[in-house]
Amino acid sequence: MPQATHDVFNQPEPLAGYDAFAGNRALQDALRLNAPALDTAQFHALGRAVGSPRMQEDARLANVHAPQLRSHDRFGRRIDEVEFHPSYHALMGAAAEAGLHGTPWAGEGPSPHVRRAAAFMLFTEAEPSILCPISMTYAVMPALRANPAIHRDWAPGLAARAYDPAPLPFDRKAGLTMGMGMTEKQGGSDVRANTTGAVPDGEDGWGRRFRITGHKWFFSAPMCDAFLILANAPGGLSCFFLPRWLPDGTRNAIRIQRLKDKLGNKANASSEVEFEDAAAWLVGEEGRGVPQILEMGTMTRLDCALGTSGLMRQALSLALDHTAQRQAFGKPLIDQPLMRSVLADLALESEAATALALRLARSFDHPGDAHERAMARLLTPVAKFWICKRGAAFAQEAMECLGGNGYVEEGGQGVMARIYREMPLNSIWEGAGNIMALDLLRALRKADAGAALAAELAPARGQHAALDRLADALPARVEAMATEVEARLLAQDVALAVQAGLLARSAPAAVFAAFCDSRLAGRWGQTFGSLPAGTDFDTIVQRARPR
Missing domain, CATH: 2.40.110.20 (Butyryl-CoA Dehydrogenase, subunit A; domain 2)
Incomplete structure (x- = not known):
């Protein structure tokens, strides 16, 4: 009887059938810092949906079967409609049910913007591209108040936890x-x-x-x-x-x-x-169209930071889960020293992005607070610039952890290729890097940004010498309103300082120390995986594992 040429073994099982929130300790701790009164049960429910084989299959199908333009009907009449795969509609329905669009403006419970931000990050792990119309719906809701009649007629449907794809007038639709x-x-x-x-x-x-x-x-x-x-x-x-x-x-x-x-x-x-x-x-x-657009841009830029943070987390989860199962040179990849350094470095970057993005979302929950208004104006371009700029390099390194399996489009491992192709978008959309750096300079001219930044960093003072040095230097640089050619460097340094300050308050000591040692104290190379030898790799990697 003919024998099989080989048995398939040492191929990791897909990351599926898990609760994406349960293993995301960085997000859990950021929620405790920014919105301690929130009930996390809702996030576990969404996390299970995001980690389910059903939603993962919907995400795959929605990307494989791209939208198709139907400009005319069969009789020659213009209809200007776009046809989507049923999985697209299933994902849109799940996003609307999770309240990722206009619901925060309806004032549902405590910390509505932080709650929505955390859910947005979780959903991004399943499928980011369908969140474009969801994000725009979120962003335009406040602007509609400038036309009370339209706001009166449209706001209920825009905030409804329902999705209705039918091509019909607004008053005949559920959402x-x-x-x-x-x-x-x-x-x-x-x-x-x-x-x-x-x-x-x-x-x-x-x-x-x-x-x-x-x-x-x-x-x-x-x-x-x-x-x-x-x-x-x-x-x-x-x-x-x-x-x-x-x-x-x-x-x-x-x-x-x-x-x-x-x-x-x-x-x-x-x-x-x-x-x-x-x-x-x-x-x-x-x-007055441009000022109105800038106000809406603040909301969509928040979503760029949230979306990239979610993609980072999913790429990290895939890398950790793969390397925990894949054997090489006599032991799991995750136990190989160099791989462990790469994974720990990616985990630091992901947690810092999550902390900064959720901190920005918190500022939108307190529009009457002067400090929060200043932080929203300051951190929106900073978070959008820095987190999104880091995304593509992050995705490439995470993909490399999977080797050739990460580069293919097929099956569960194909998620990594999809993430890699998605990453540049948030950096480009709603203003590329230079636009964000210039927006930061405008923010510095409109508020007491130096004092606001000093107050933001104050709780972390005295916990790491490198953070103290950066915190001492930044207010003067901010007040001096750096020249245009220095704006990117200033955005980077503000981002790193605020990230470190947040990790001091929300993350374990090992995470905070490794972040400051590498990103602020200069004990770091030009690529991921160049953390200093004294780093507590075990604590950082174990904390980040998705299951």
Whole structure:
């Protein structure tokens, strides 16, 4: 009888069927620091869903079967619809049920923004790209208050824990989503270069109505129910509410030209659109569109930091779980000294990112507190810049822990390849690194940022000499408002100082000491895996293991 050529062994089982929150001690401790009154039962339930084979399969299918544009129906009528795989809709429904979109603005319980942030990070571990429309819905909700009539009609649907993909007018749907359309092909981040025009067209129950003609070069999630866009009105660049369906039940003139073929973010449809005399309503003051967009950008930039932190955690979990099962040179990879150094270094980076992102979210729960307002303004560009900048290098190193298995797209190990392709997006979206560094300089000119930073770091003073030195130097650098060419370095150092200060209050001594020794005291090389020999590798690695 023919014999099999070989038996399959020493191949790790997929990381599935686990509670993604139960093993995430960094997130648990950050929650205790930032929102101690929160009940964590909700996170365990979401963690089990995120770690379930069912949601993991939905994530795979939603990325394999990319969205398809259906510009016309079979009779030749324009419909401008995007067709998604059923797994996309399943994921969107789970995200809405978890309250990741507009629910914090409905004031549900204590610390709604921290609660939503922690859940957003957890969900990102399953599938980040569908969270684009979820994030935009979260960001636009406050801006709608500038048009009370639209806010009155749309806010309940935008905050509902329901997802309804049907292409119908808003008042016939159980749940609603919103997107944003700002950038044009000639301007990109320089939205003042926009050419899209808005012509007054009377007034009705939603206020001043305009007719929009122009285009948007990046118009993400075009199947949302409405969008906030920028267009040039007679009074200047203004913010407009643009629904897909008009109050009379007809389709608005939003023409989807094509879908973007992106490096990653495959499950989410990003598009180019043109507006052909489309109807839109003014939101806020005419000519004040840019300040309104900047306010919304604060929320989406928070989500960039949260999303990258979630992706880091998932990449770390995959690396830890793989190396705990894979044998090489007589023992598990996780017990090999060099691999242990790499894993511990990745664990430090992941925990520091989680701590900083959740600290930023806390500032949105206390808008009436002067210190929290200052920290929101200061930390938004800092966290977005630093965490997202670290993401791609982090993903590459985590992928290397899996060797060739991490580079393939197939099966459970293919998650790592998907993470790697996703990582650059959050660094680019909503303002790349230079935009964030310039935004930091603007923040320094608008608030007593030096004093706010000193107060933030005060609880950690005296616990590590390197942190004390950096904390002593930063306020003067902040107050001096560093020149533009130094802005990236300042953003990095503020991020590292705040991360260290947070770890002093939330993490074990071994984590705090290793972070300060490496990131602040200079006992670190140019790559992950270059921690000093005296590091408590065992404590750091064991703390980070997902199961």
